[in-house]
Amino acid sequence: MTKVAIDGPAGAGKSTISKKVASRLGFVYIDTGAMYRTVGLKAVRCGIDTTDAEGVTSILPKLDIDIRHEGVEQYIYLDGENVSDKIRTPEISMAASNVSAIPAVRVAMVDMQRKLAENHDVVMDGRDIGSFVLPDAEVKIFLTASVDARAQRRYQELMGKGEVVSFDEVKKDMIQRDTNDSTRAASPLVVADGAQVIDTSELNLEESIEKVVEYVRSNI
Numbered sequence: 001m002t003k004v005a006i007d008g009p010a011g012a013g014k015s016t017i018s019k020k021v022a023s024r025l026g027f028v029y030i031d032t033g034a035m036y037r038t039v040g041l042k043a044v045r046c047g048i049d050t051t052d053a054e055g056v057t058s059i060l061p062k063l064d065i066d067i068r069h070e071g072v073e074q075y076i077y078l079d080g081e082n083v084s085d086k087i088r089t090p091e092i093s094m095a096a097s098n099v100s101a102i103p104a105v106r107v108a109m110v111d112m113q114r115k116l117a118e119n120h121d122v123v124m125d126g127r128d129i130g131s132f133v134l135p136d137a138e139v140k141i142f143l144t145a146s147v148d149a150r151a152q153r154r155y156q157e158l159m160g161k162g163e164v165v166s167f168d169e170v171k172k173d174m175i176q177r178d179t180n181d182s183t184r185a186a187s188p189l190v191v192a193d194g195a196q197v198i199d200t201s202e203l204n205l206e207e208s209i210e211k212v213v214e215y216v217r218s219n220i
């Protein structure tokens, strides 16, 4: 099985690019951020403070997360409900960042992620895929962009969905999440050994996809 690991900060275009790359290669796309988001949603629904490690850890044994694929689309289910859209709000983004710093949450998610990669050729995106989840991945990419470029993209995405947000708020959240994700003790965001850094600040979506596909094809 061939494994492509794509890591990088929030808003670098990882999900959109990884999905398209998977489709071009005929691989299964796995969005690991969606899993942490779903744990965040569950905690919020249970009224648990997402920074409370003990509280969040207590919901893990009963956690019912299911990943389904239709073509290249990944849908995520919580307790039998399709929550793929509900996990995309700013509130749940921050909840996801908080719960992802909790070691027990990471152990549970990493276990699911490794099982998903066992039987398929995959493009998996996240923060620790090349460094920890799939350290033997054939291809590792660290996709990044300037904080302004990333905040601008996320702002447009949220506005497009009708969310009422300000650019400054989106940028502030992004900086906060960058800090959380790269300074936490458990599997912080790092450039994995052997990863190719691709900066998409100056590239549009099509150019970014082309660049990644080209790199993957020449390395598998």
Ligand code: DC
Pocket: 010, 011, 032, 033, 034, 036, 037, 093, 096, 097, 098, 100, 101, 125, 126, 127, 128, 129, 177, 181
């Ligand atoms: O990629 P995303 O924005 O959907 O990820 C949501 C949060 O989950 C993000 O703040 C970091 C965390 N995350 C993680 O810690 N490890 C991963 N493999 C994927 C996401």
